[in-house]
Amino acid sequence: TVSSLGNAGSLRGGSLLMTPLKGADGEVYAIAQGNLVVGGFGAQGSDGSRISVNVPSAGRIPNGAIVERAVPDGLSSNGEELVLDLHRADFTTVQRLVDVVNRTYGPETARAVDGGSVAV
Structure with missing residues (x-):
């Protein structure tokens, strides 16, 4: 899921450039990029009227990431404990x-x- 920073009106027609997806530990776990699918839209009239349905400033990238590293599981380092x-x-x-x-x-x-x- 991608959201805009600042005052973007819509992400419709946008695409995400290659972006590292980091975990809480600061390590890169995946690389994301691709075209955005936006579920909302907005329109604005010349008189200043405005309408917005759902959230046009957020979108998703279906299958948009390549996993670079597996997330650590609940097993201990020796693999014998859960x-x-x-x-x-x-x-x-x-x-x-x-x-x-x-x-x-x-x-x-x-x-x-x-x-x-x-x-x-």
């Missing part, structure tokens, strides 16, 4: 999850990493 993260950190919930997994799959299958994560 780390489950709770939506809301809670020590009691983490301990209950560890207890249920260990009771179901055997002792020491799961361990609490911190107040919001369980390694299995």
Whole structure:
């Protein structure tokens, strides 16, 4: 999805030049470019009247990115653990999850990493 900066009236007919897509860590994960598909439109009359339907200053580029690097998954560096993260950190919930997994799959299958994560 592409949006305009500033006071552009519409992105209809526009295209995105080659742009790196960076993650929160500052690394480039994909390169995007292509023609924009805009779902909205706007019109303005000579008397100053104006109408806009949906958002003409935002658009999408279908299949517009080439992935350069895979996003890290939940597996640890040795590939033997899966780390489950709770939506809301809670020590009691983490301990209950560890207890249920260990009771179901055997002792020491799961361990609490911190107040919001369980390694299995």
